[in-house]
Each structure stands twice: as structure tokens, then as C-alpha cells.
Amino acid sequence: MREAGRIAAAIEVLEDVEARHRPVSEALRDWGKSHRFAGSGDRAAIGNIVYDAMRMRASIAWRMGAETPRALALGAMAFGWGWDKAKFASAFADDEHAPDPMSESEQVAIVKSLDGAPDWVRADIPDWCEESFQANFDEEWVAEGAALAQRPPLDLRVNTLTADRDKAAKALRKTPQKAPICPTGLRYPAGEGASRTPNVTPESAYQKGWIEVQDEGSQIAALLVGAKEGEQILDYCAGAGGKTLAMAAAMENKGQIYAYDADINRLAPIHDRLVRAKVRNVQVRDPKPGVLDDLKGRMDRVVLDAPCTGSGVWRRHPDAKWRLTPEALARRQSEQVQVLSEAKDYVKKGGFLVYITCSVFPEENEDRIEDFLLSNGDFELVSVGEVWQDIFGFDKPKPWSADFNSVTLTPASTGTDGFFVAALQRTG
Secondary structure (H helix, E strand, O other): OOHHHHHHHHHHHHHHHHHHOOOHHHHHHHHHHHOOOOOHHHHHHHHHHHHHHHHOHHHHHHHHOOOOHHHHHHHHHHHHOOOOHHHHHHHHHOOOOOOOOOOHHHHHHOOOOOOOOOHHHHHOOOHHHHHHHHHHHHHHHHHHHHHOOOOOOEEEEEOOOOOOHHHHHHHOOOOOEEOOOOOOEEEEOOOOOOOOOOOOOOOHHHHOOOEEEOOHHHHHHHHHOOOOOOOEEEEOOOOOOHHHHHHHHHOOOOOEEEEEOOOHHHHOOHHHHHHHOOOOOEEEEOOOOOOOHHHOOOEEEEEEEOOOOOHHHOOOOHHHHHHOOHHHHHHHHHHHHHHHHHHHHHEEEEEEEEEEEOOOOHHHOHHHHHHHHHHOOOEEEEOHHHHHHHHHOOOOOOOEOOOOOOEEEOHHHHOOOOEEEEEEEEOO
């Protein structure tokens, strides 16, 4: 496929997303199945156009004066890929599968700046999220929002149970960089244009369990748990087990981690991952009545990777940004209250409850911790910031923190996805 044909295909995918209100990943998958002639490079390029259009949807729509699939695709090429009038004209003229030629108004729009645009447009976030971003990031909120509209890198975590960082990096066909903060991290920076993200899953380093695909922010959150050899830890919302595996490596397979999730389908992938990573100190507990009763009051640490809006991972799932509603945010807060109430019972006296979200909304983060402490006088907030300094030192990018107790990682501050981490110690 030529470049203009790829743009036409991206418009088609965006039309499907709009008409059927479905995730971008599903629309791209189905388009690929019905267009077998498209090679892997074509599919990657089309996916890049679609995802870039969704990441910058608000700013593209404001500049183009329209929010149609065509406007979004053309805007992604102009404002994300750097195409100008001449590039569009040349590409469209040489390809019978190209979209219709650009109109005069479109040619004017593709050079329009964001001068005069509302702040939420410049931040590329839904307008109703402006208050939350302002509350969390003060004068930097527009920059923080815009950073969440950029392409993410591909981050890898080196499994120290089976390899070290140099060994893993040398085993990969394309040599990655060392991650900026995490000592177990490797990174392939985000590409530009039609570039493809490396697929590491077929490589021997992955098959041997030397590496896992995991954003550096998630790796950092797992390290901030402070898991130590010999401890008893409950990962209460373990999901597919990314942080579970990271903690097991930090514990050098000594002690015990109980991996649990209320959704058995989310938990299912953990079994194969544990085998591949050669993890031996994790016991998976399937969700059923009373399955965790024997753990109450016994855990050194309970890790609560709480259900949330996922606003911190909008770089990777930009369509979710525009589907989110105030009502969905309110539901997530209720769920967080519920799982905090449940998880606390497993913490022993002197133990820790570590609350993690991949959200940047204070309503899901600091507000939830403050409310929990008001209702639970036998817990107190301890400093995650001090743990950060102990692990990462003083010369790395710094997370957001008002009091050096809880921390918030973001693309703009730490170069990672958005994560919030707070630790509470049980005193009675």
C-alpha cells in the first residue's frame, strides 16, 4: 500500500470506531482480517495514524474545524507526522486508493496553530477533566495532559531471576536503551511516522523468561512496594501478574506472594507467565468464597492495584480517554472504596497496605487515601518518597508529590505512564 491508501484505510477504521462505538484495537484487528493483502508494515502504519488521531483528537478537531474521521486522519498526518500541503497533494495524486483531494478549507486548517485554543484542547483531554488536572498538576496541567497525548515507548523489565540487564539487552535483535530510572528496565523509544514497535515476544530472551513487557512506571510501582525476601504478600488485584512477577524477582523467590483477582479471566494469563519467568514463590488463589480467609491479619504487605479509570495509560489506550464519563469516574471511586475496605483486613499489625492506580485523577488517588484514613484510625500514611530515594537516588527524574508521602508518576515528569503509589502502615 502507498501512503495515501494507508490514510484512506485509517479513515475507514475511524469510521468503524465512530459508528460502532468500539475500541480501536478491535476495529484495527477486524480491518486487517478483511484486508489480507495489507502487509505488516501497512497495518502498523494504519494503526499509527489511527492511534495518533485518537491521542490528539481534541486539538486536531479544533484546528480542522471538524471531528469527522477524515478530519482526524488528515490532522494526524499534518500535526503528528509533519505533512504539508505539497506532501498531501503529491501522495494523493499518485494513488488511486487515496482519499478525495483536500479542500481549500482543509489546506488552511493543516497549518493552523493552537493559539487561542481552550486549555483543555491544548492539553488534549476531555473538557470535563480540566478541573481534575488543574487540581493535580497546578500550572503544569496543560503540559501534563499534552504529554499523555504522545506516543509511548516500549519498555521491558529484565527478570533478575534469570538474567541481568546487559545479558538481556545483548540477546535482543534490536539493542534497546537502558531505562532512565528503573535498574531493571530496558526501553525502545517511541518511533515516528510509520515506524513499527519491535515485537519481542518471539525472541528467545522473552521465551526464556529473561524479559517481560512492562512500562517503566509499572516496574517502579512494584519496586516501591518494598517487597523483601521471606515476606508474606497478598497481591489483591493481581490481574495478569505484571507486578506480581516483578515483586517475586525483588524477593529472589523467597517468601510467599498470594496472587488474587476477583475476575478469573484477568487472572488467567498469570499461570503461563509464572512458568516462563521461573517464579516459584507465588501461589495463585482463584476467586471463590472464603479463598483468602486464612490470610486475614497475616500479611506483611497487601498490594492493592486498584480498579481505576486508566487515565495514566491514555498514551497506550487513547480511545478510552474520549469514552470516559464523569459517571464512570464516580463508579470507579466507589469500587476503590470497596476494595480498600476489603484489602485492609489482610494486613497484620505493623504491616503495609500499598495502594496503586494507573490514574492521574486526585479523586481516585489522594482523595481516596484521605477518606480511608479518616475511617480507619489504625492506619497511618508513610513516606513512599523516602523509598524512592533509597532505590533510585537523587539524580533521576522526580515524580509529583505534595508532601513526599504519596507519589504520582507521569509521562511529563518521569517519562512513564501515569501511576499513583501510597503506602499505609497498620498501627493497631
